[in-house]
Structures are given as structure tokens and as C-alpha cells.
């Protein structure tokens with residue numbers, strides 16, 4: 034297998050970026066969950082890293098730049114769009130030759146991706162307001178459920 038034939042696509046809000054603090058400070062404080070930088074540093078040695086995020090492109094990019102993690106992500110692996118539902122199929126199709134891992138705090142995004150692309154490895158990071166309120170989806174179990182990004186390392190290494 035080609036070195037680093039693995040790709041991990043990360044959601045931004047509530048996955049990498051501490052959106053609670055951002056909102057509490059009226060959009061002033063850009064910060065990450067505390068383990069994120071070290072986890073990205075470790076993961077960048079075993080996989081190529083990218084972004085699969087919903088929102089306004091400029092703002093989402095500012096979240097990566099202001100927290101000094103933008104350089105971990107290869108430009109062509111950064112996907113930011115208004116609605117994931119609309120572009121998911123187009124984007125994930127590009128990774129059919131790759132071992133793709135998708136990390137998101139929203140279980141329905143993982144579920145929809147898995148339905149379209151059963152070979153994608155879905156990782157549910159259970160933190161933030163959505164993770165707390167989401168109901169289980171009948172007949173769907175993410176491939177991994179984690180609380181912090183450090184837990185992605187063993188998942189991707191195997």
C-alpha cells in the first residue's frame with residue numbers, strides 16, 4: 034500500500050474547534066479542544082488530513098488559521114460547503130481509492146455518508162451540544178465512538 038494512503042476528513046465545529054467558547058465570547062475567542070493540536074501532529078504522520086465542514090468558507094478557514102492548525106490540512110483535501118447533504122456524494126466519491134476516515138460530532142452526517150459509501154470508516158466524536166441531544170439512529174452504529182481526538186490514533190493505525 035502506498036505510504037499514507039489513508040485520509041482523515043475532520044469536521045470543524047465541535048470536532049476540532051471549541052464552538053461553545055466561540056459563542057460564549059460572542060465570536061471573539063478562537064480556540065481548539067485541548068488535545069487537538071497534539072492529535073493532529075500524531076495523525077499527520079500516519080495519514081493525510083483534510084476537512085469536511087459546513088458553514089461560511091471565510092469564517093471556517095479563519096477558525097483553522099487563528100488556531101494555527103491550517104497547515105496540517107492539504108489544500109485539495111479541504112472541503113467547506115454550505116450544506117454537507119448537498120455535496121457529500123460529489124466529494125466522498127473522490128476518495129473511493131483511499132482508506133477514508135470521517136470524524137464528525139453529528140451522527141446523521143456519518144449515517145448518510147455510510148449509506149452512500151459503506152467503505153468509509155465513520156468516527157463519531159461525542160462532544161458539544163449536538164452530540165448530547167442526538168438520538169440513536171435505528172440500524173446504524175458508527176465504526177468508532179470517541180470522546181477526544183487522541184482516540185483516533187489507534188483507530189487509524191490498525
Ligand SMILES: [Mg+2]
Pocket residue numbers: 044045046047048137138139
Ligand atoms: Mg460539527
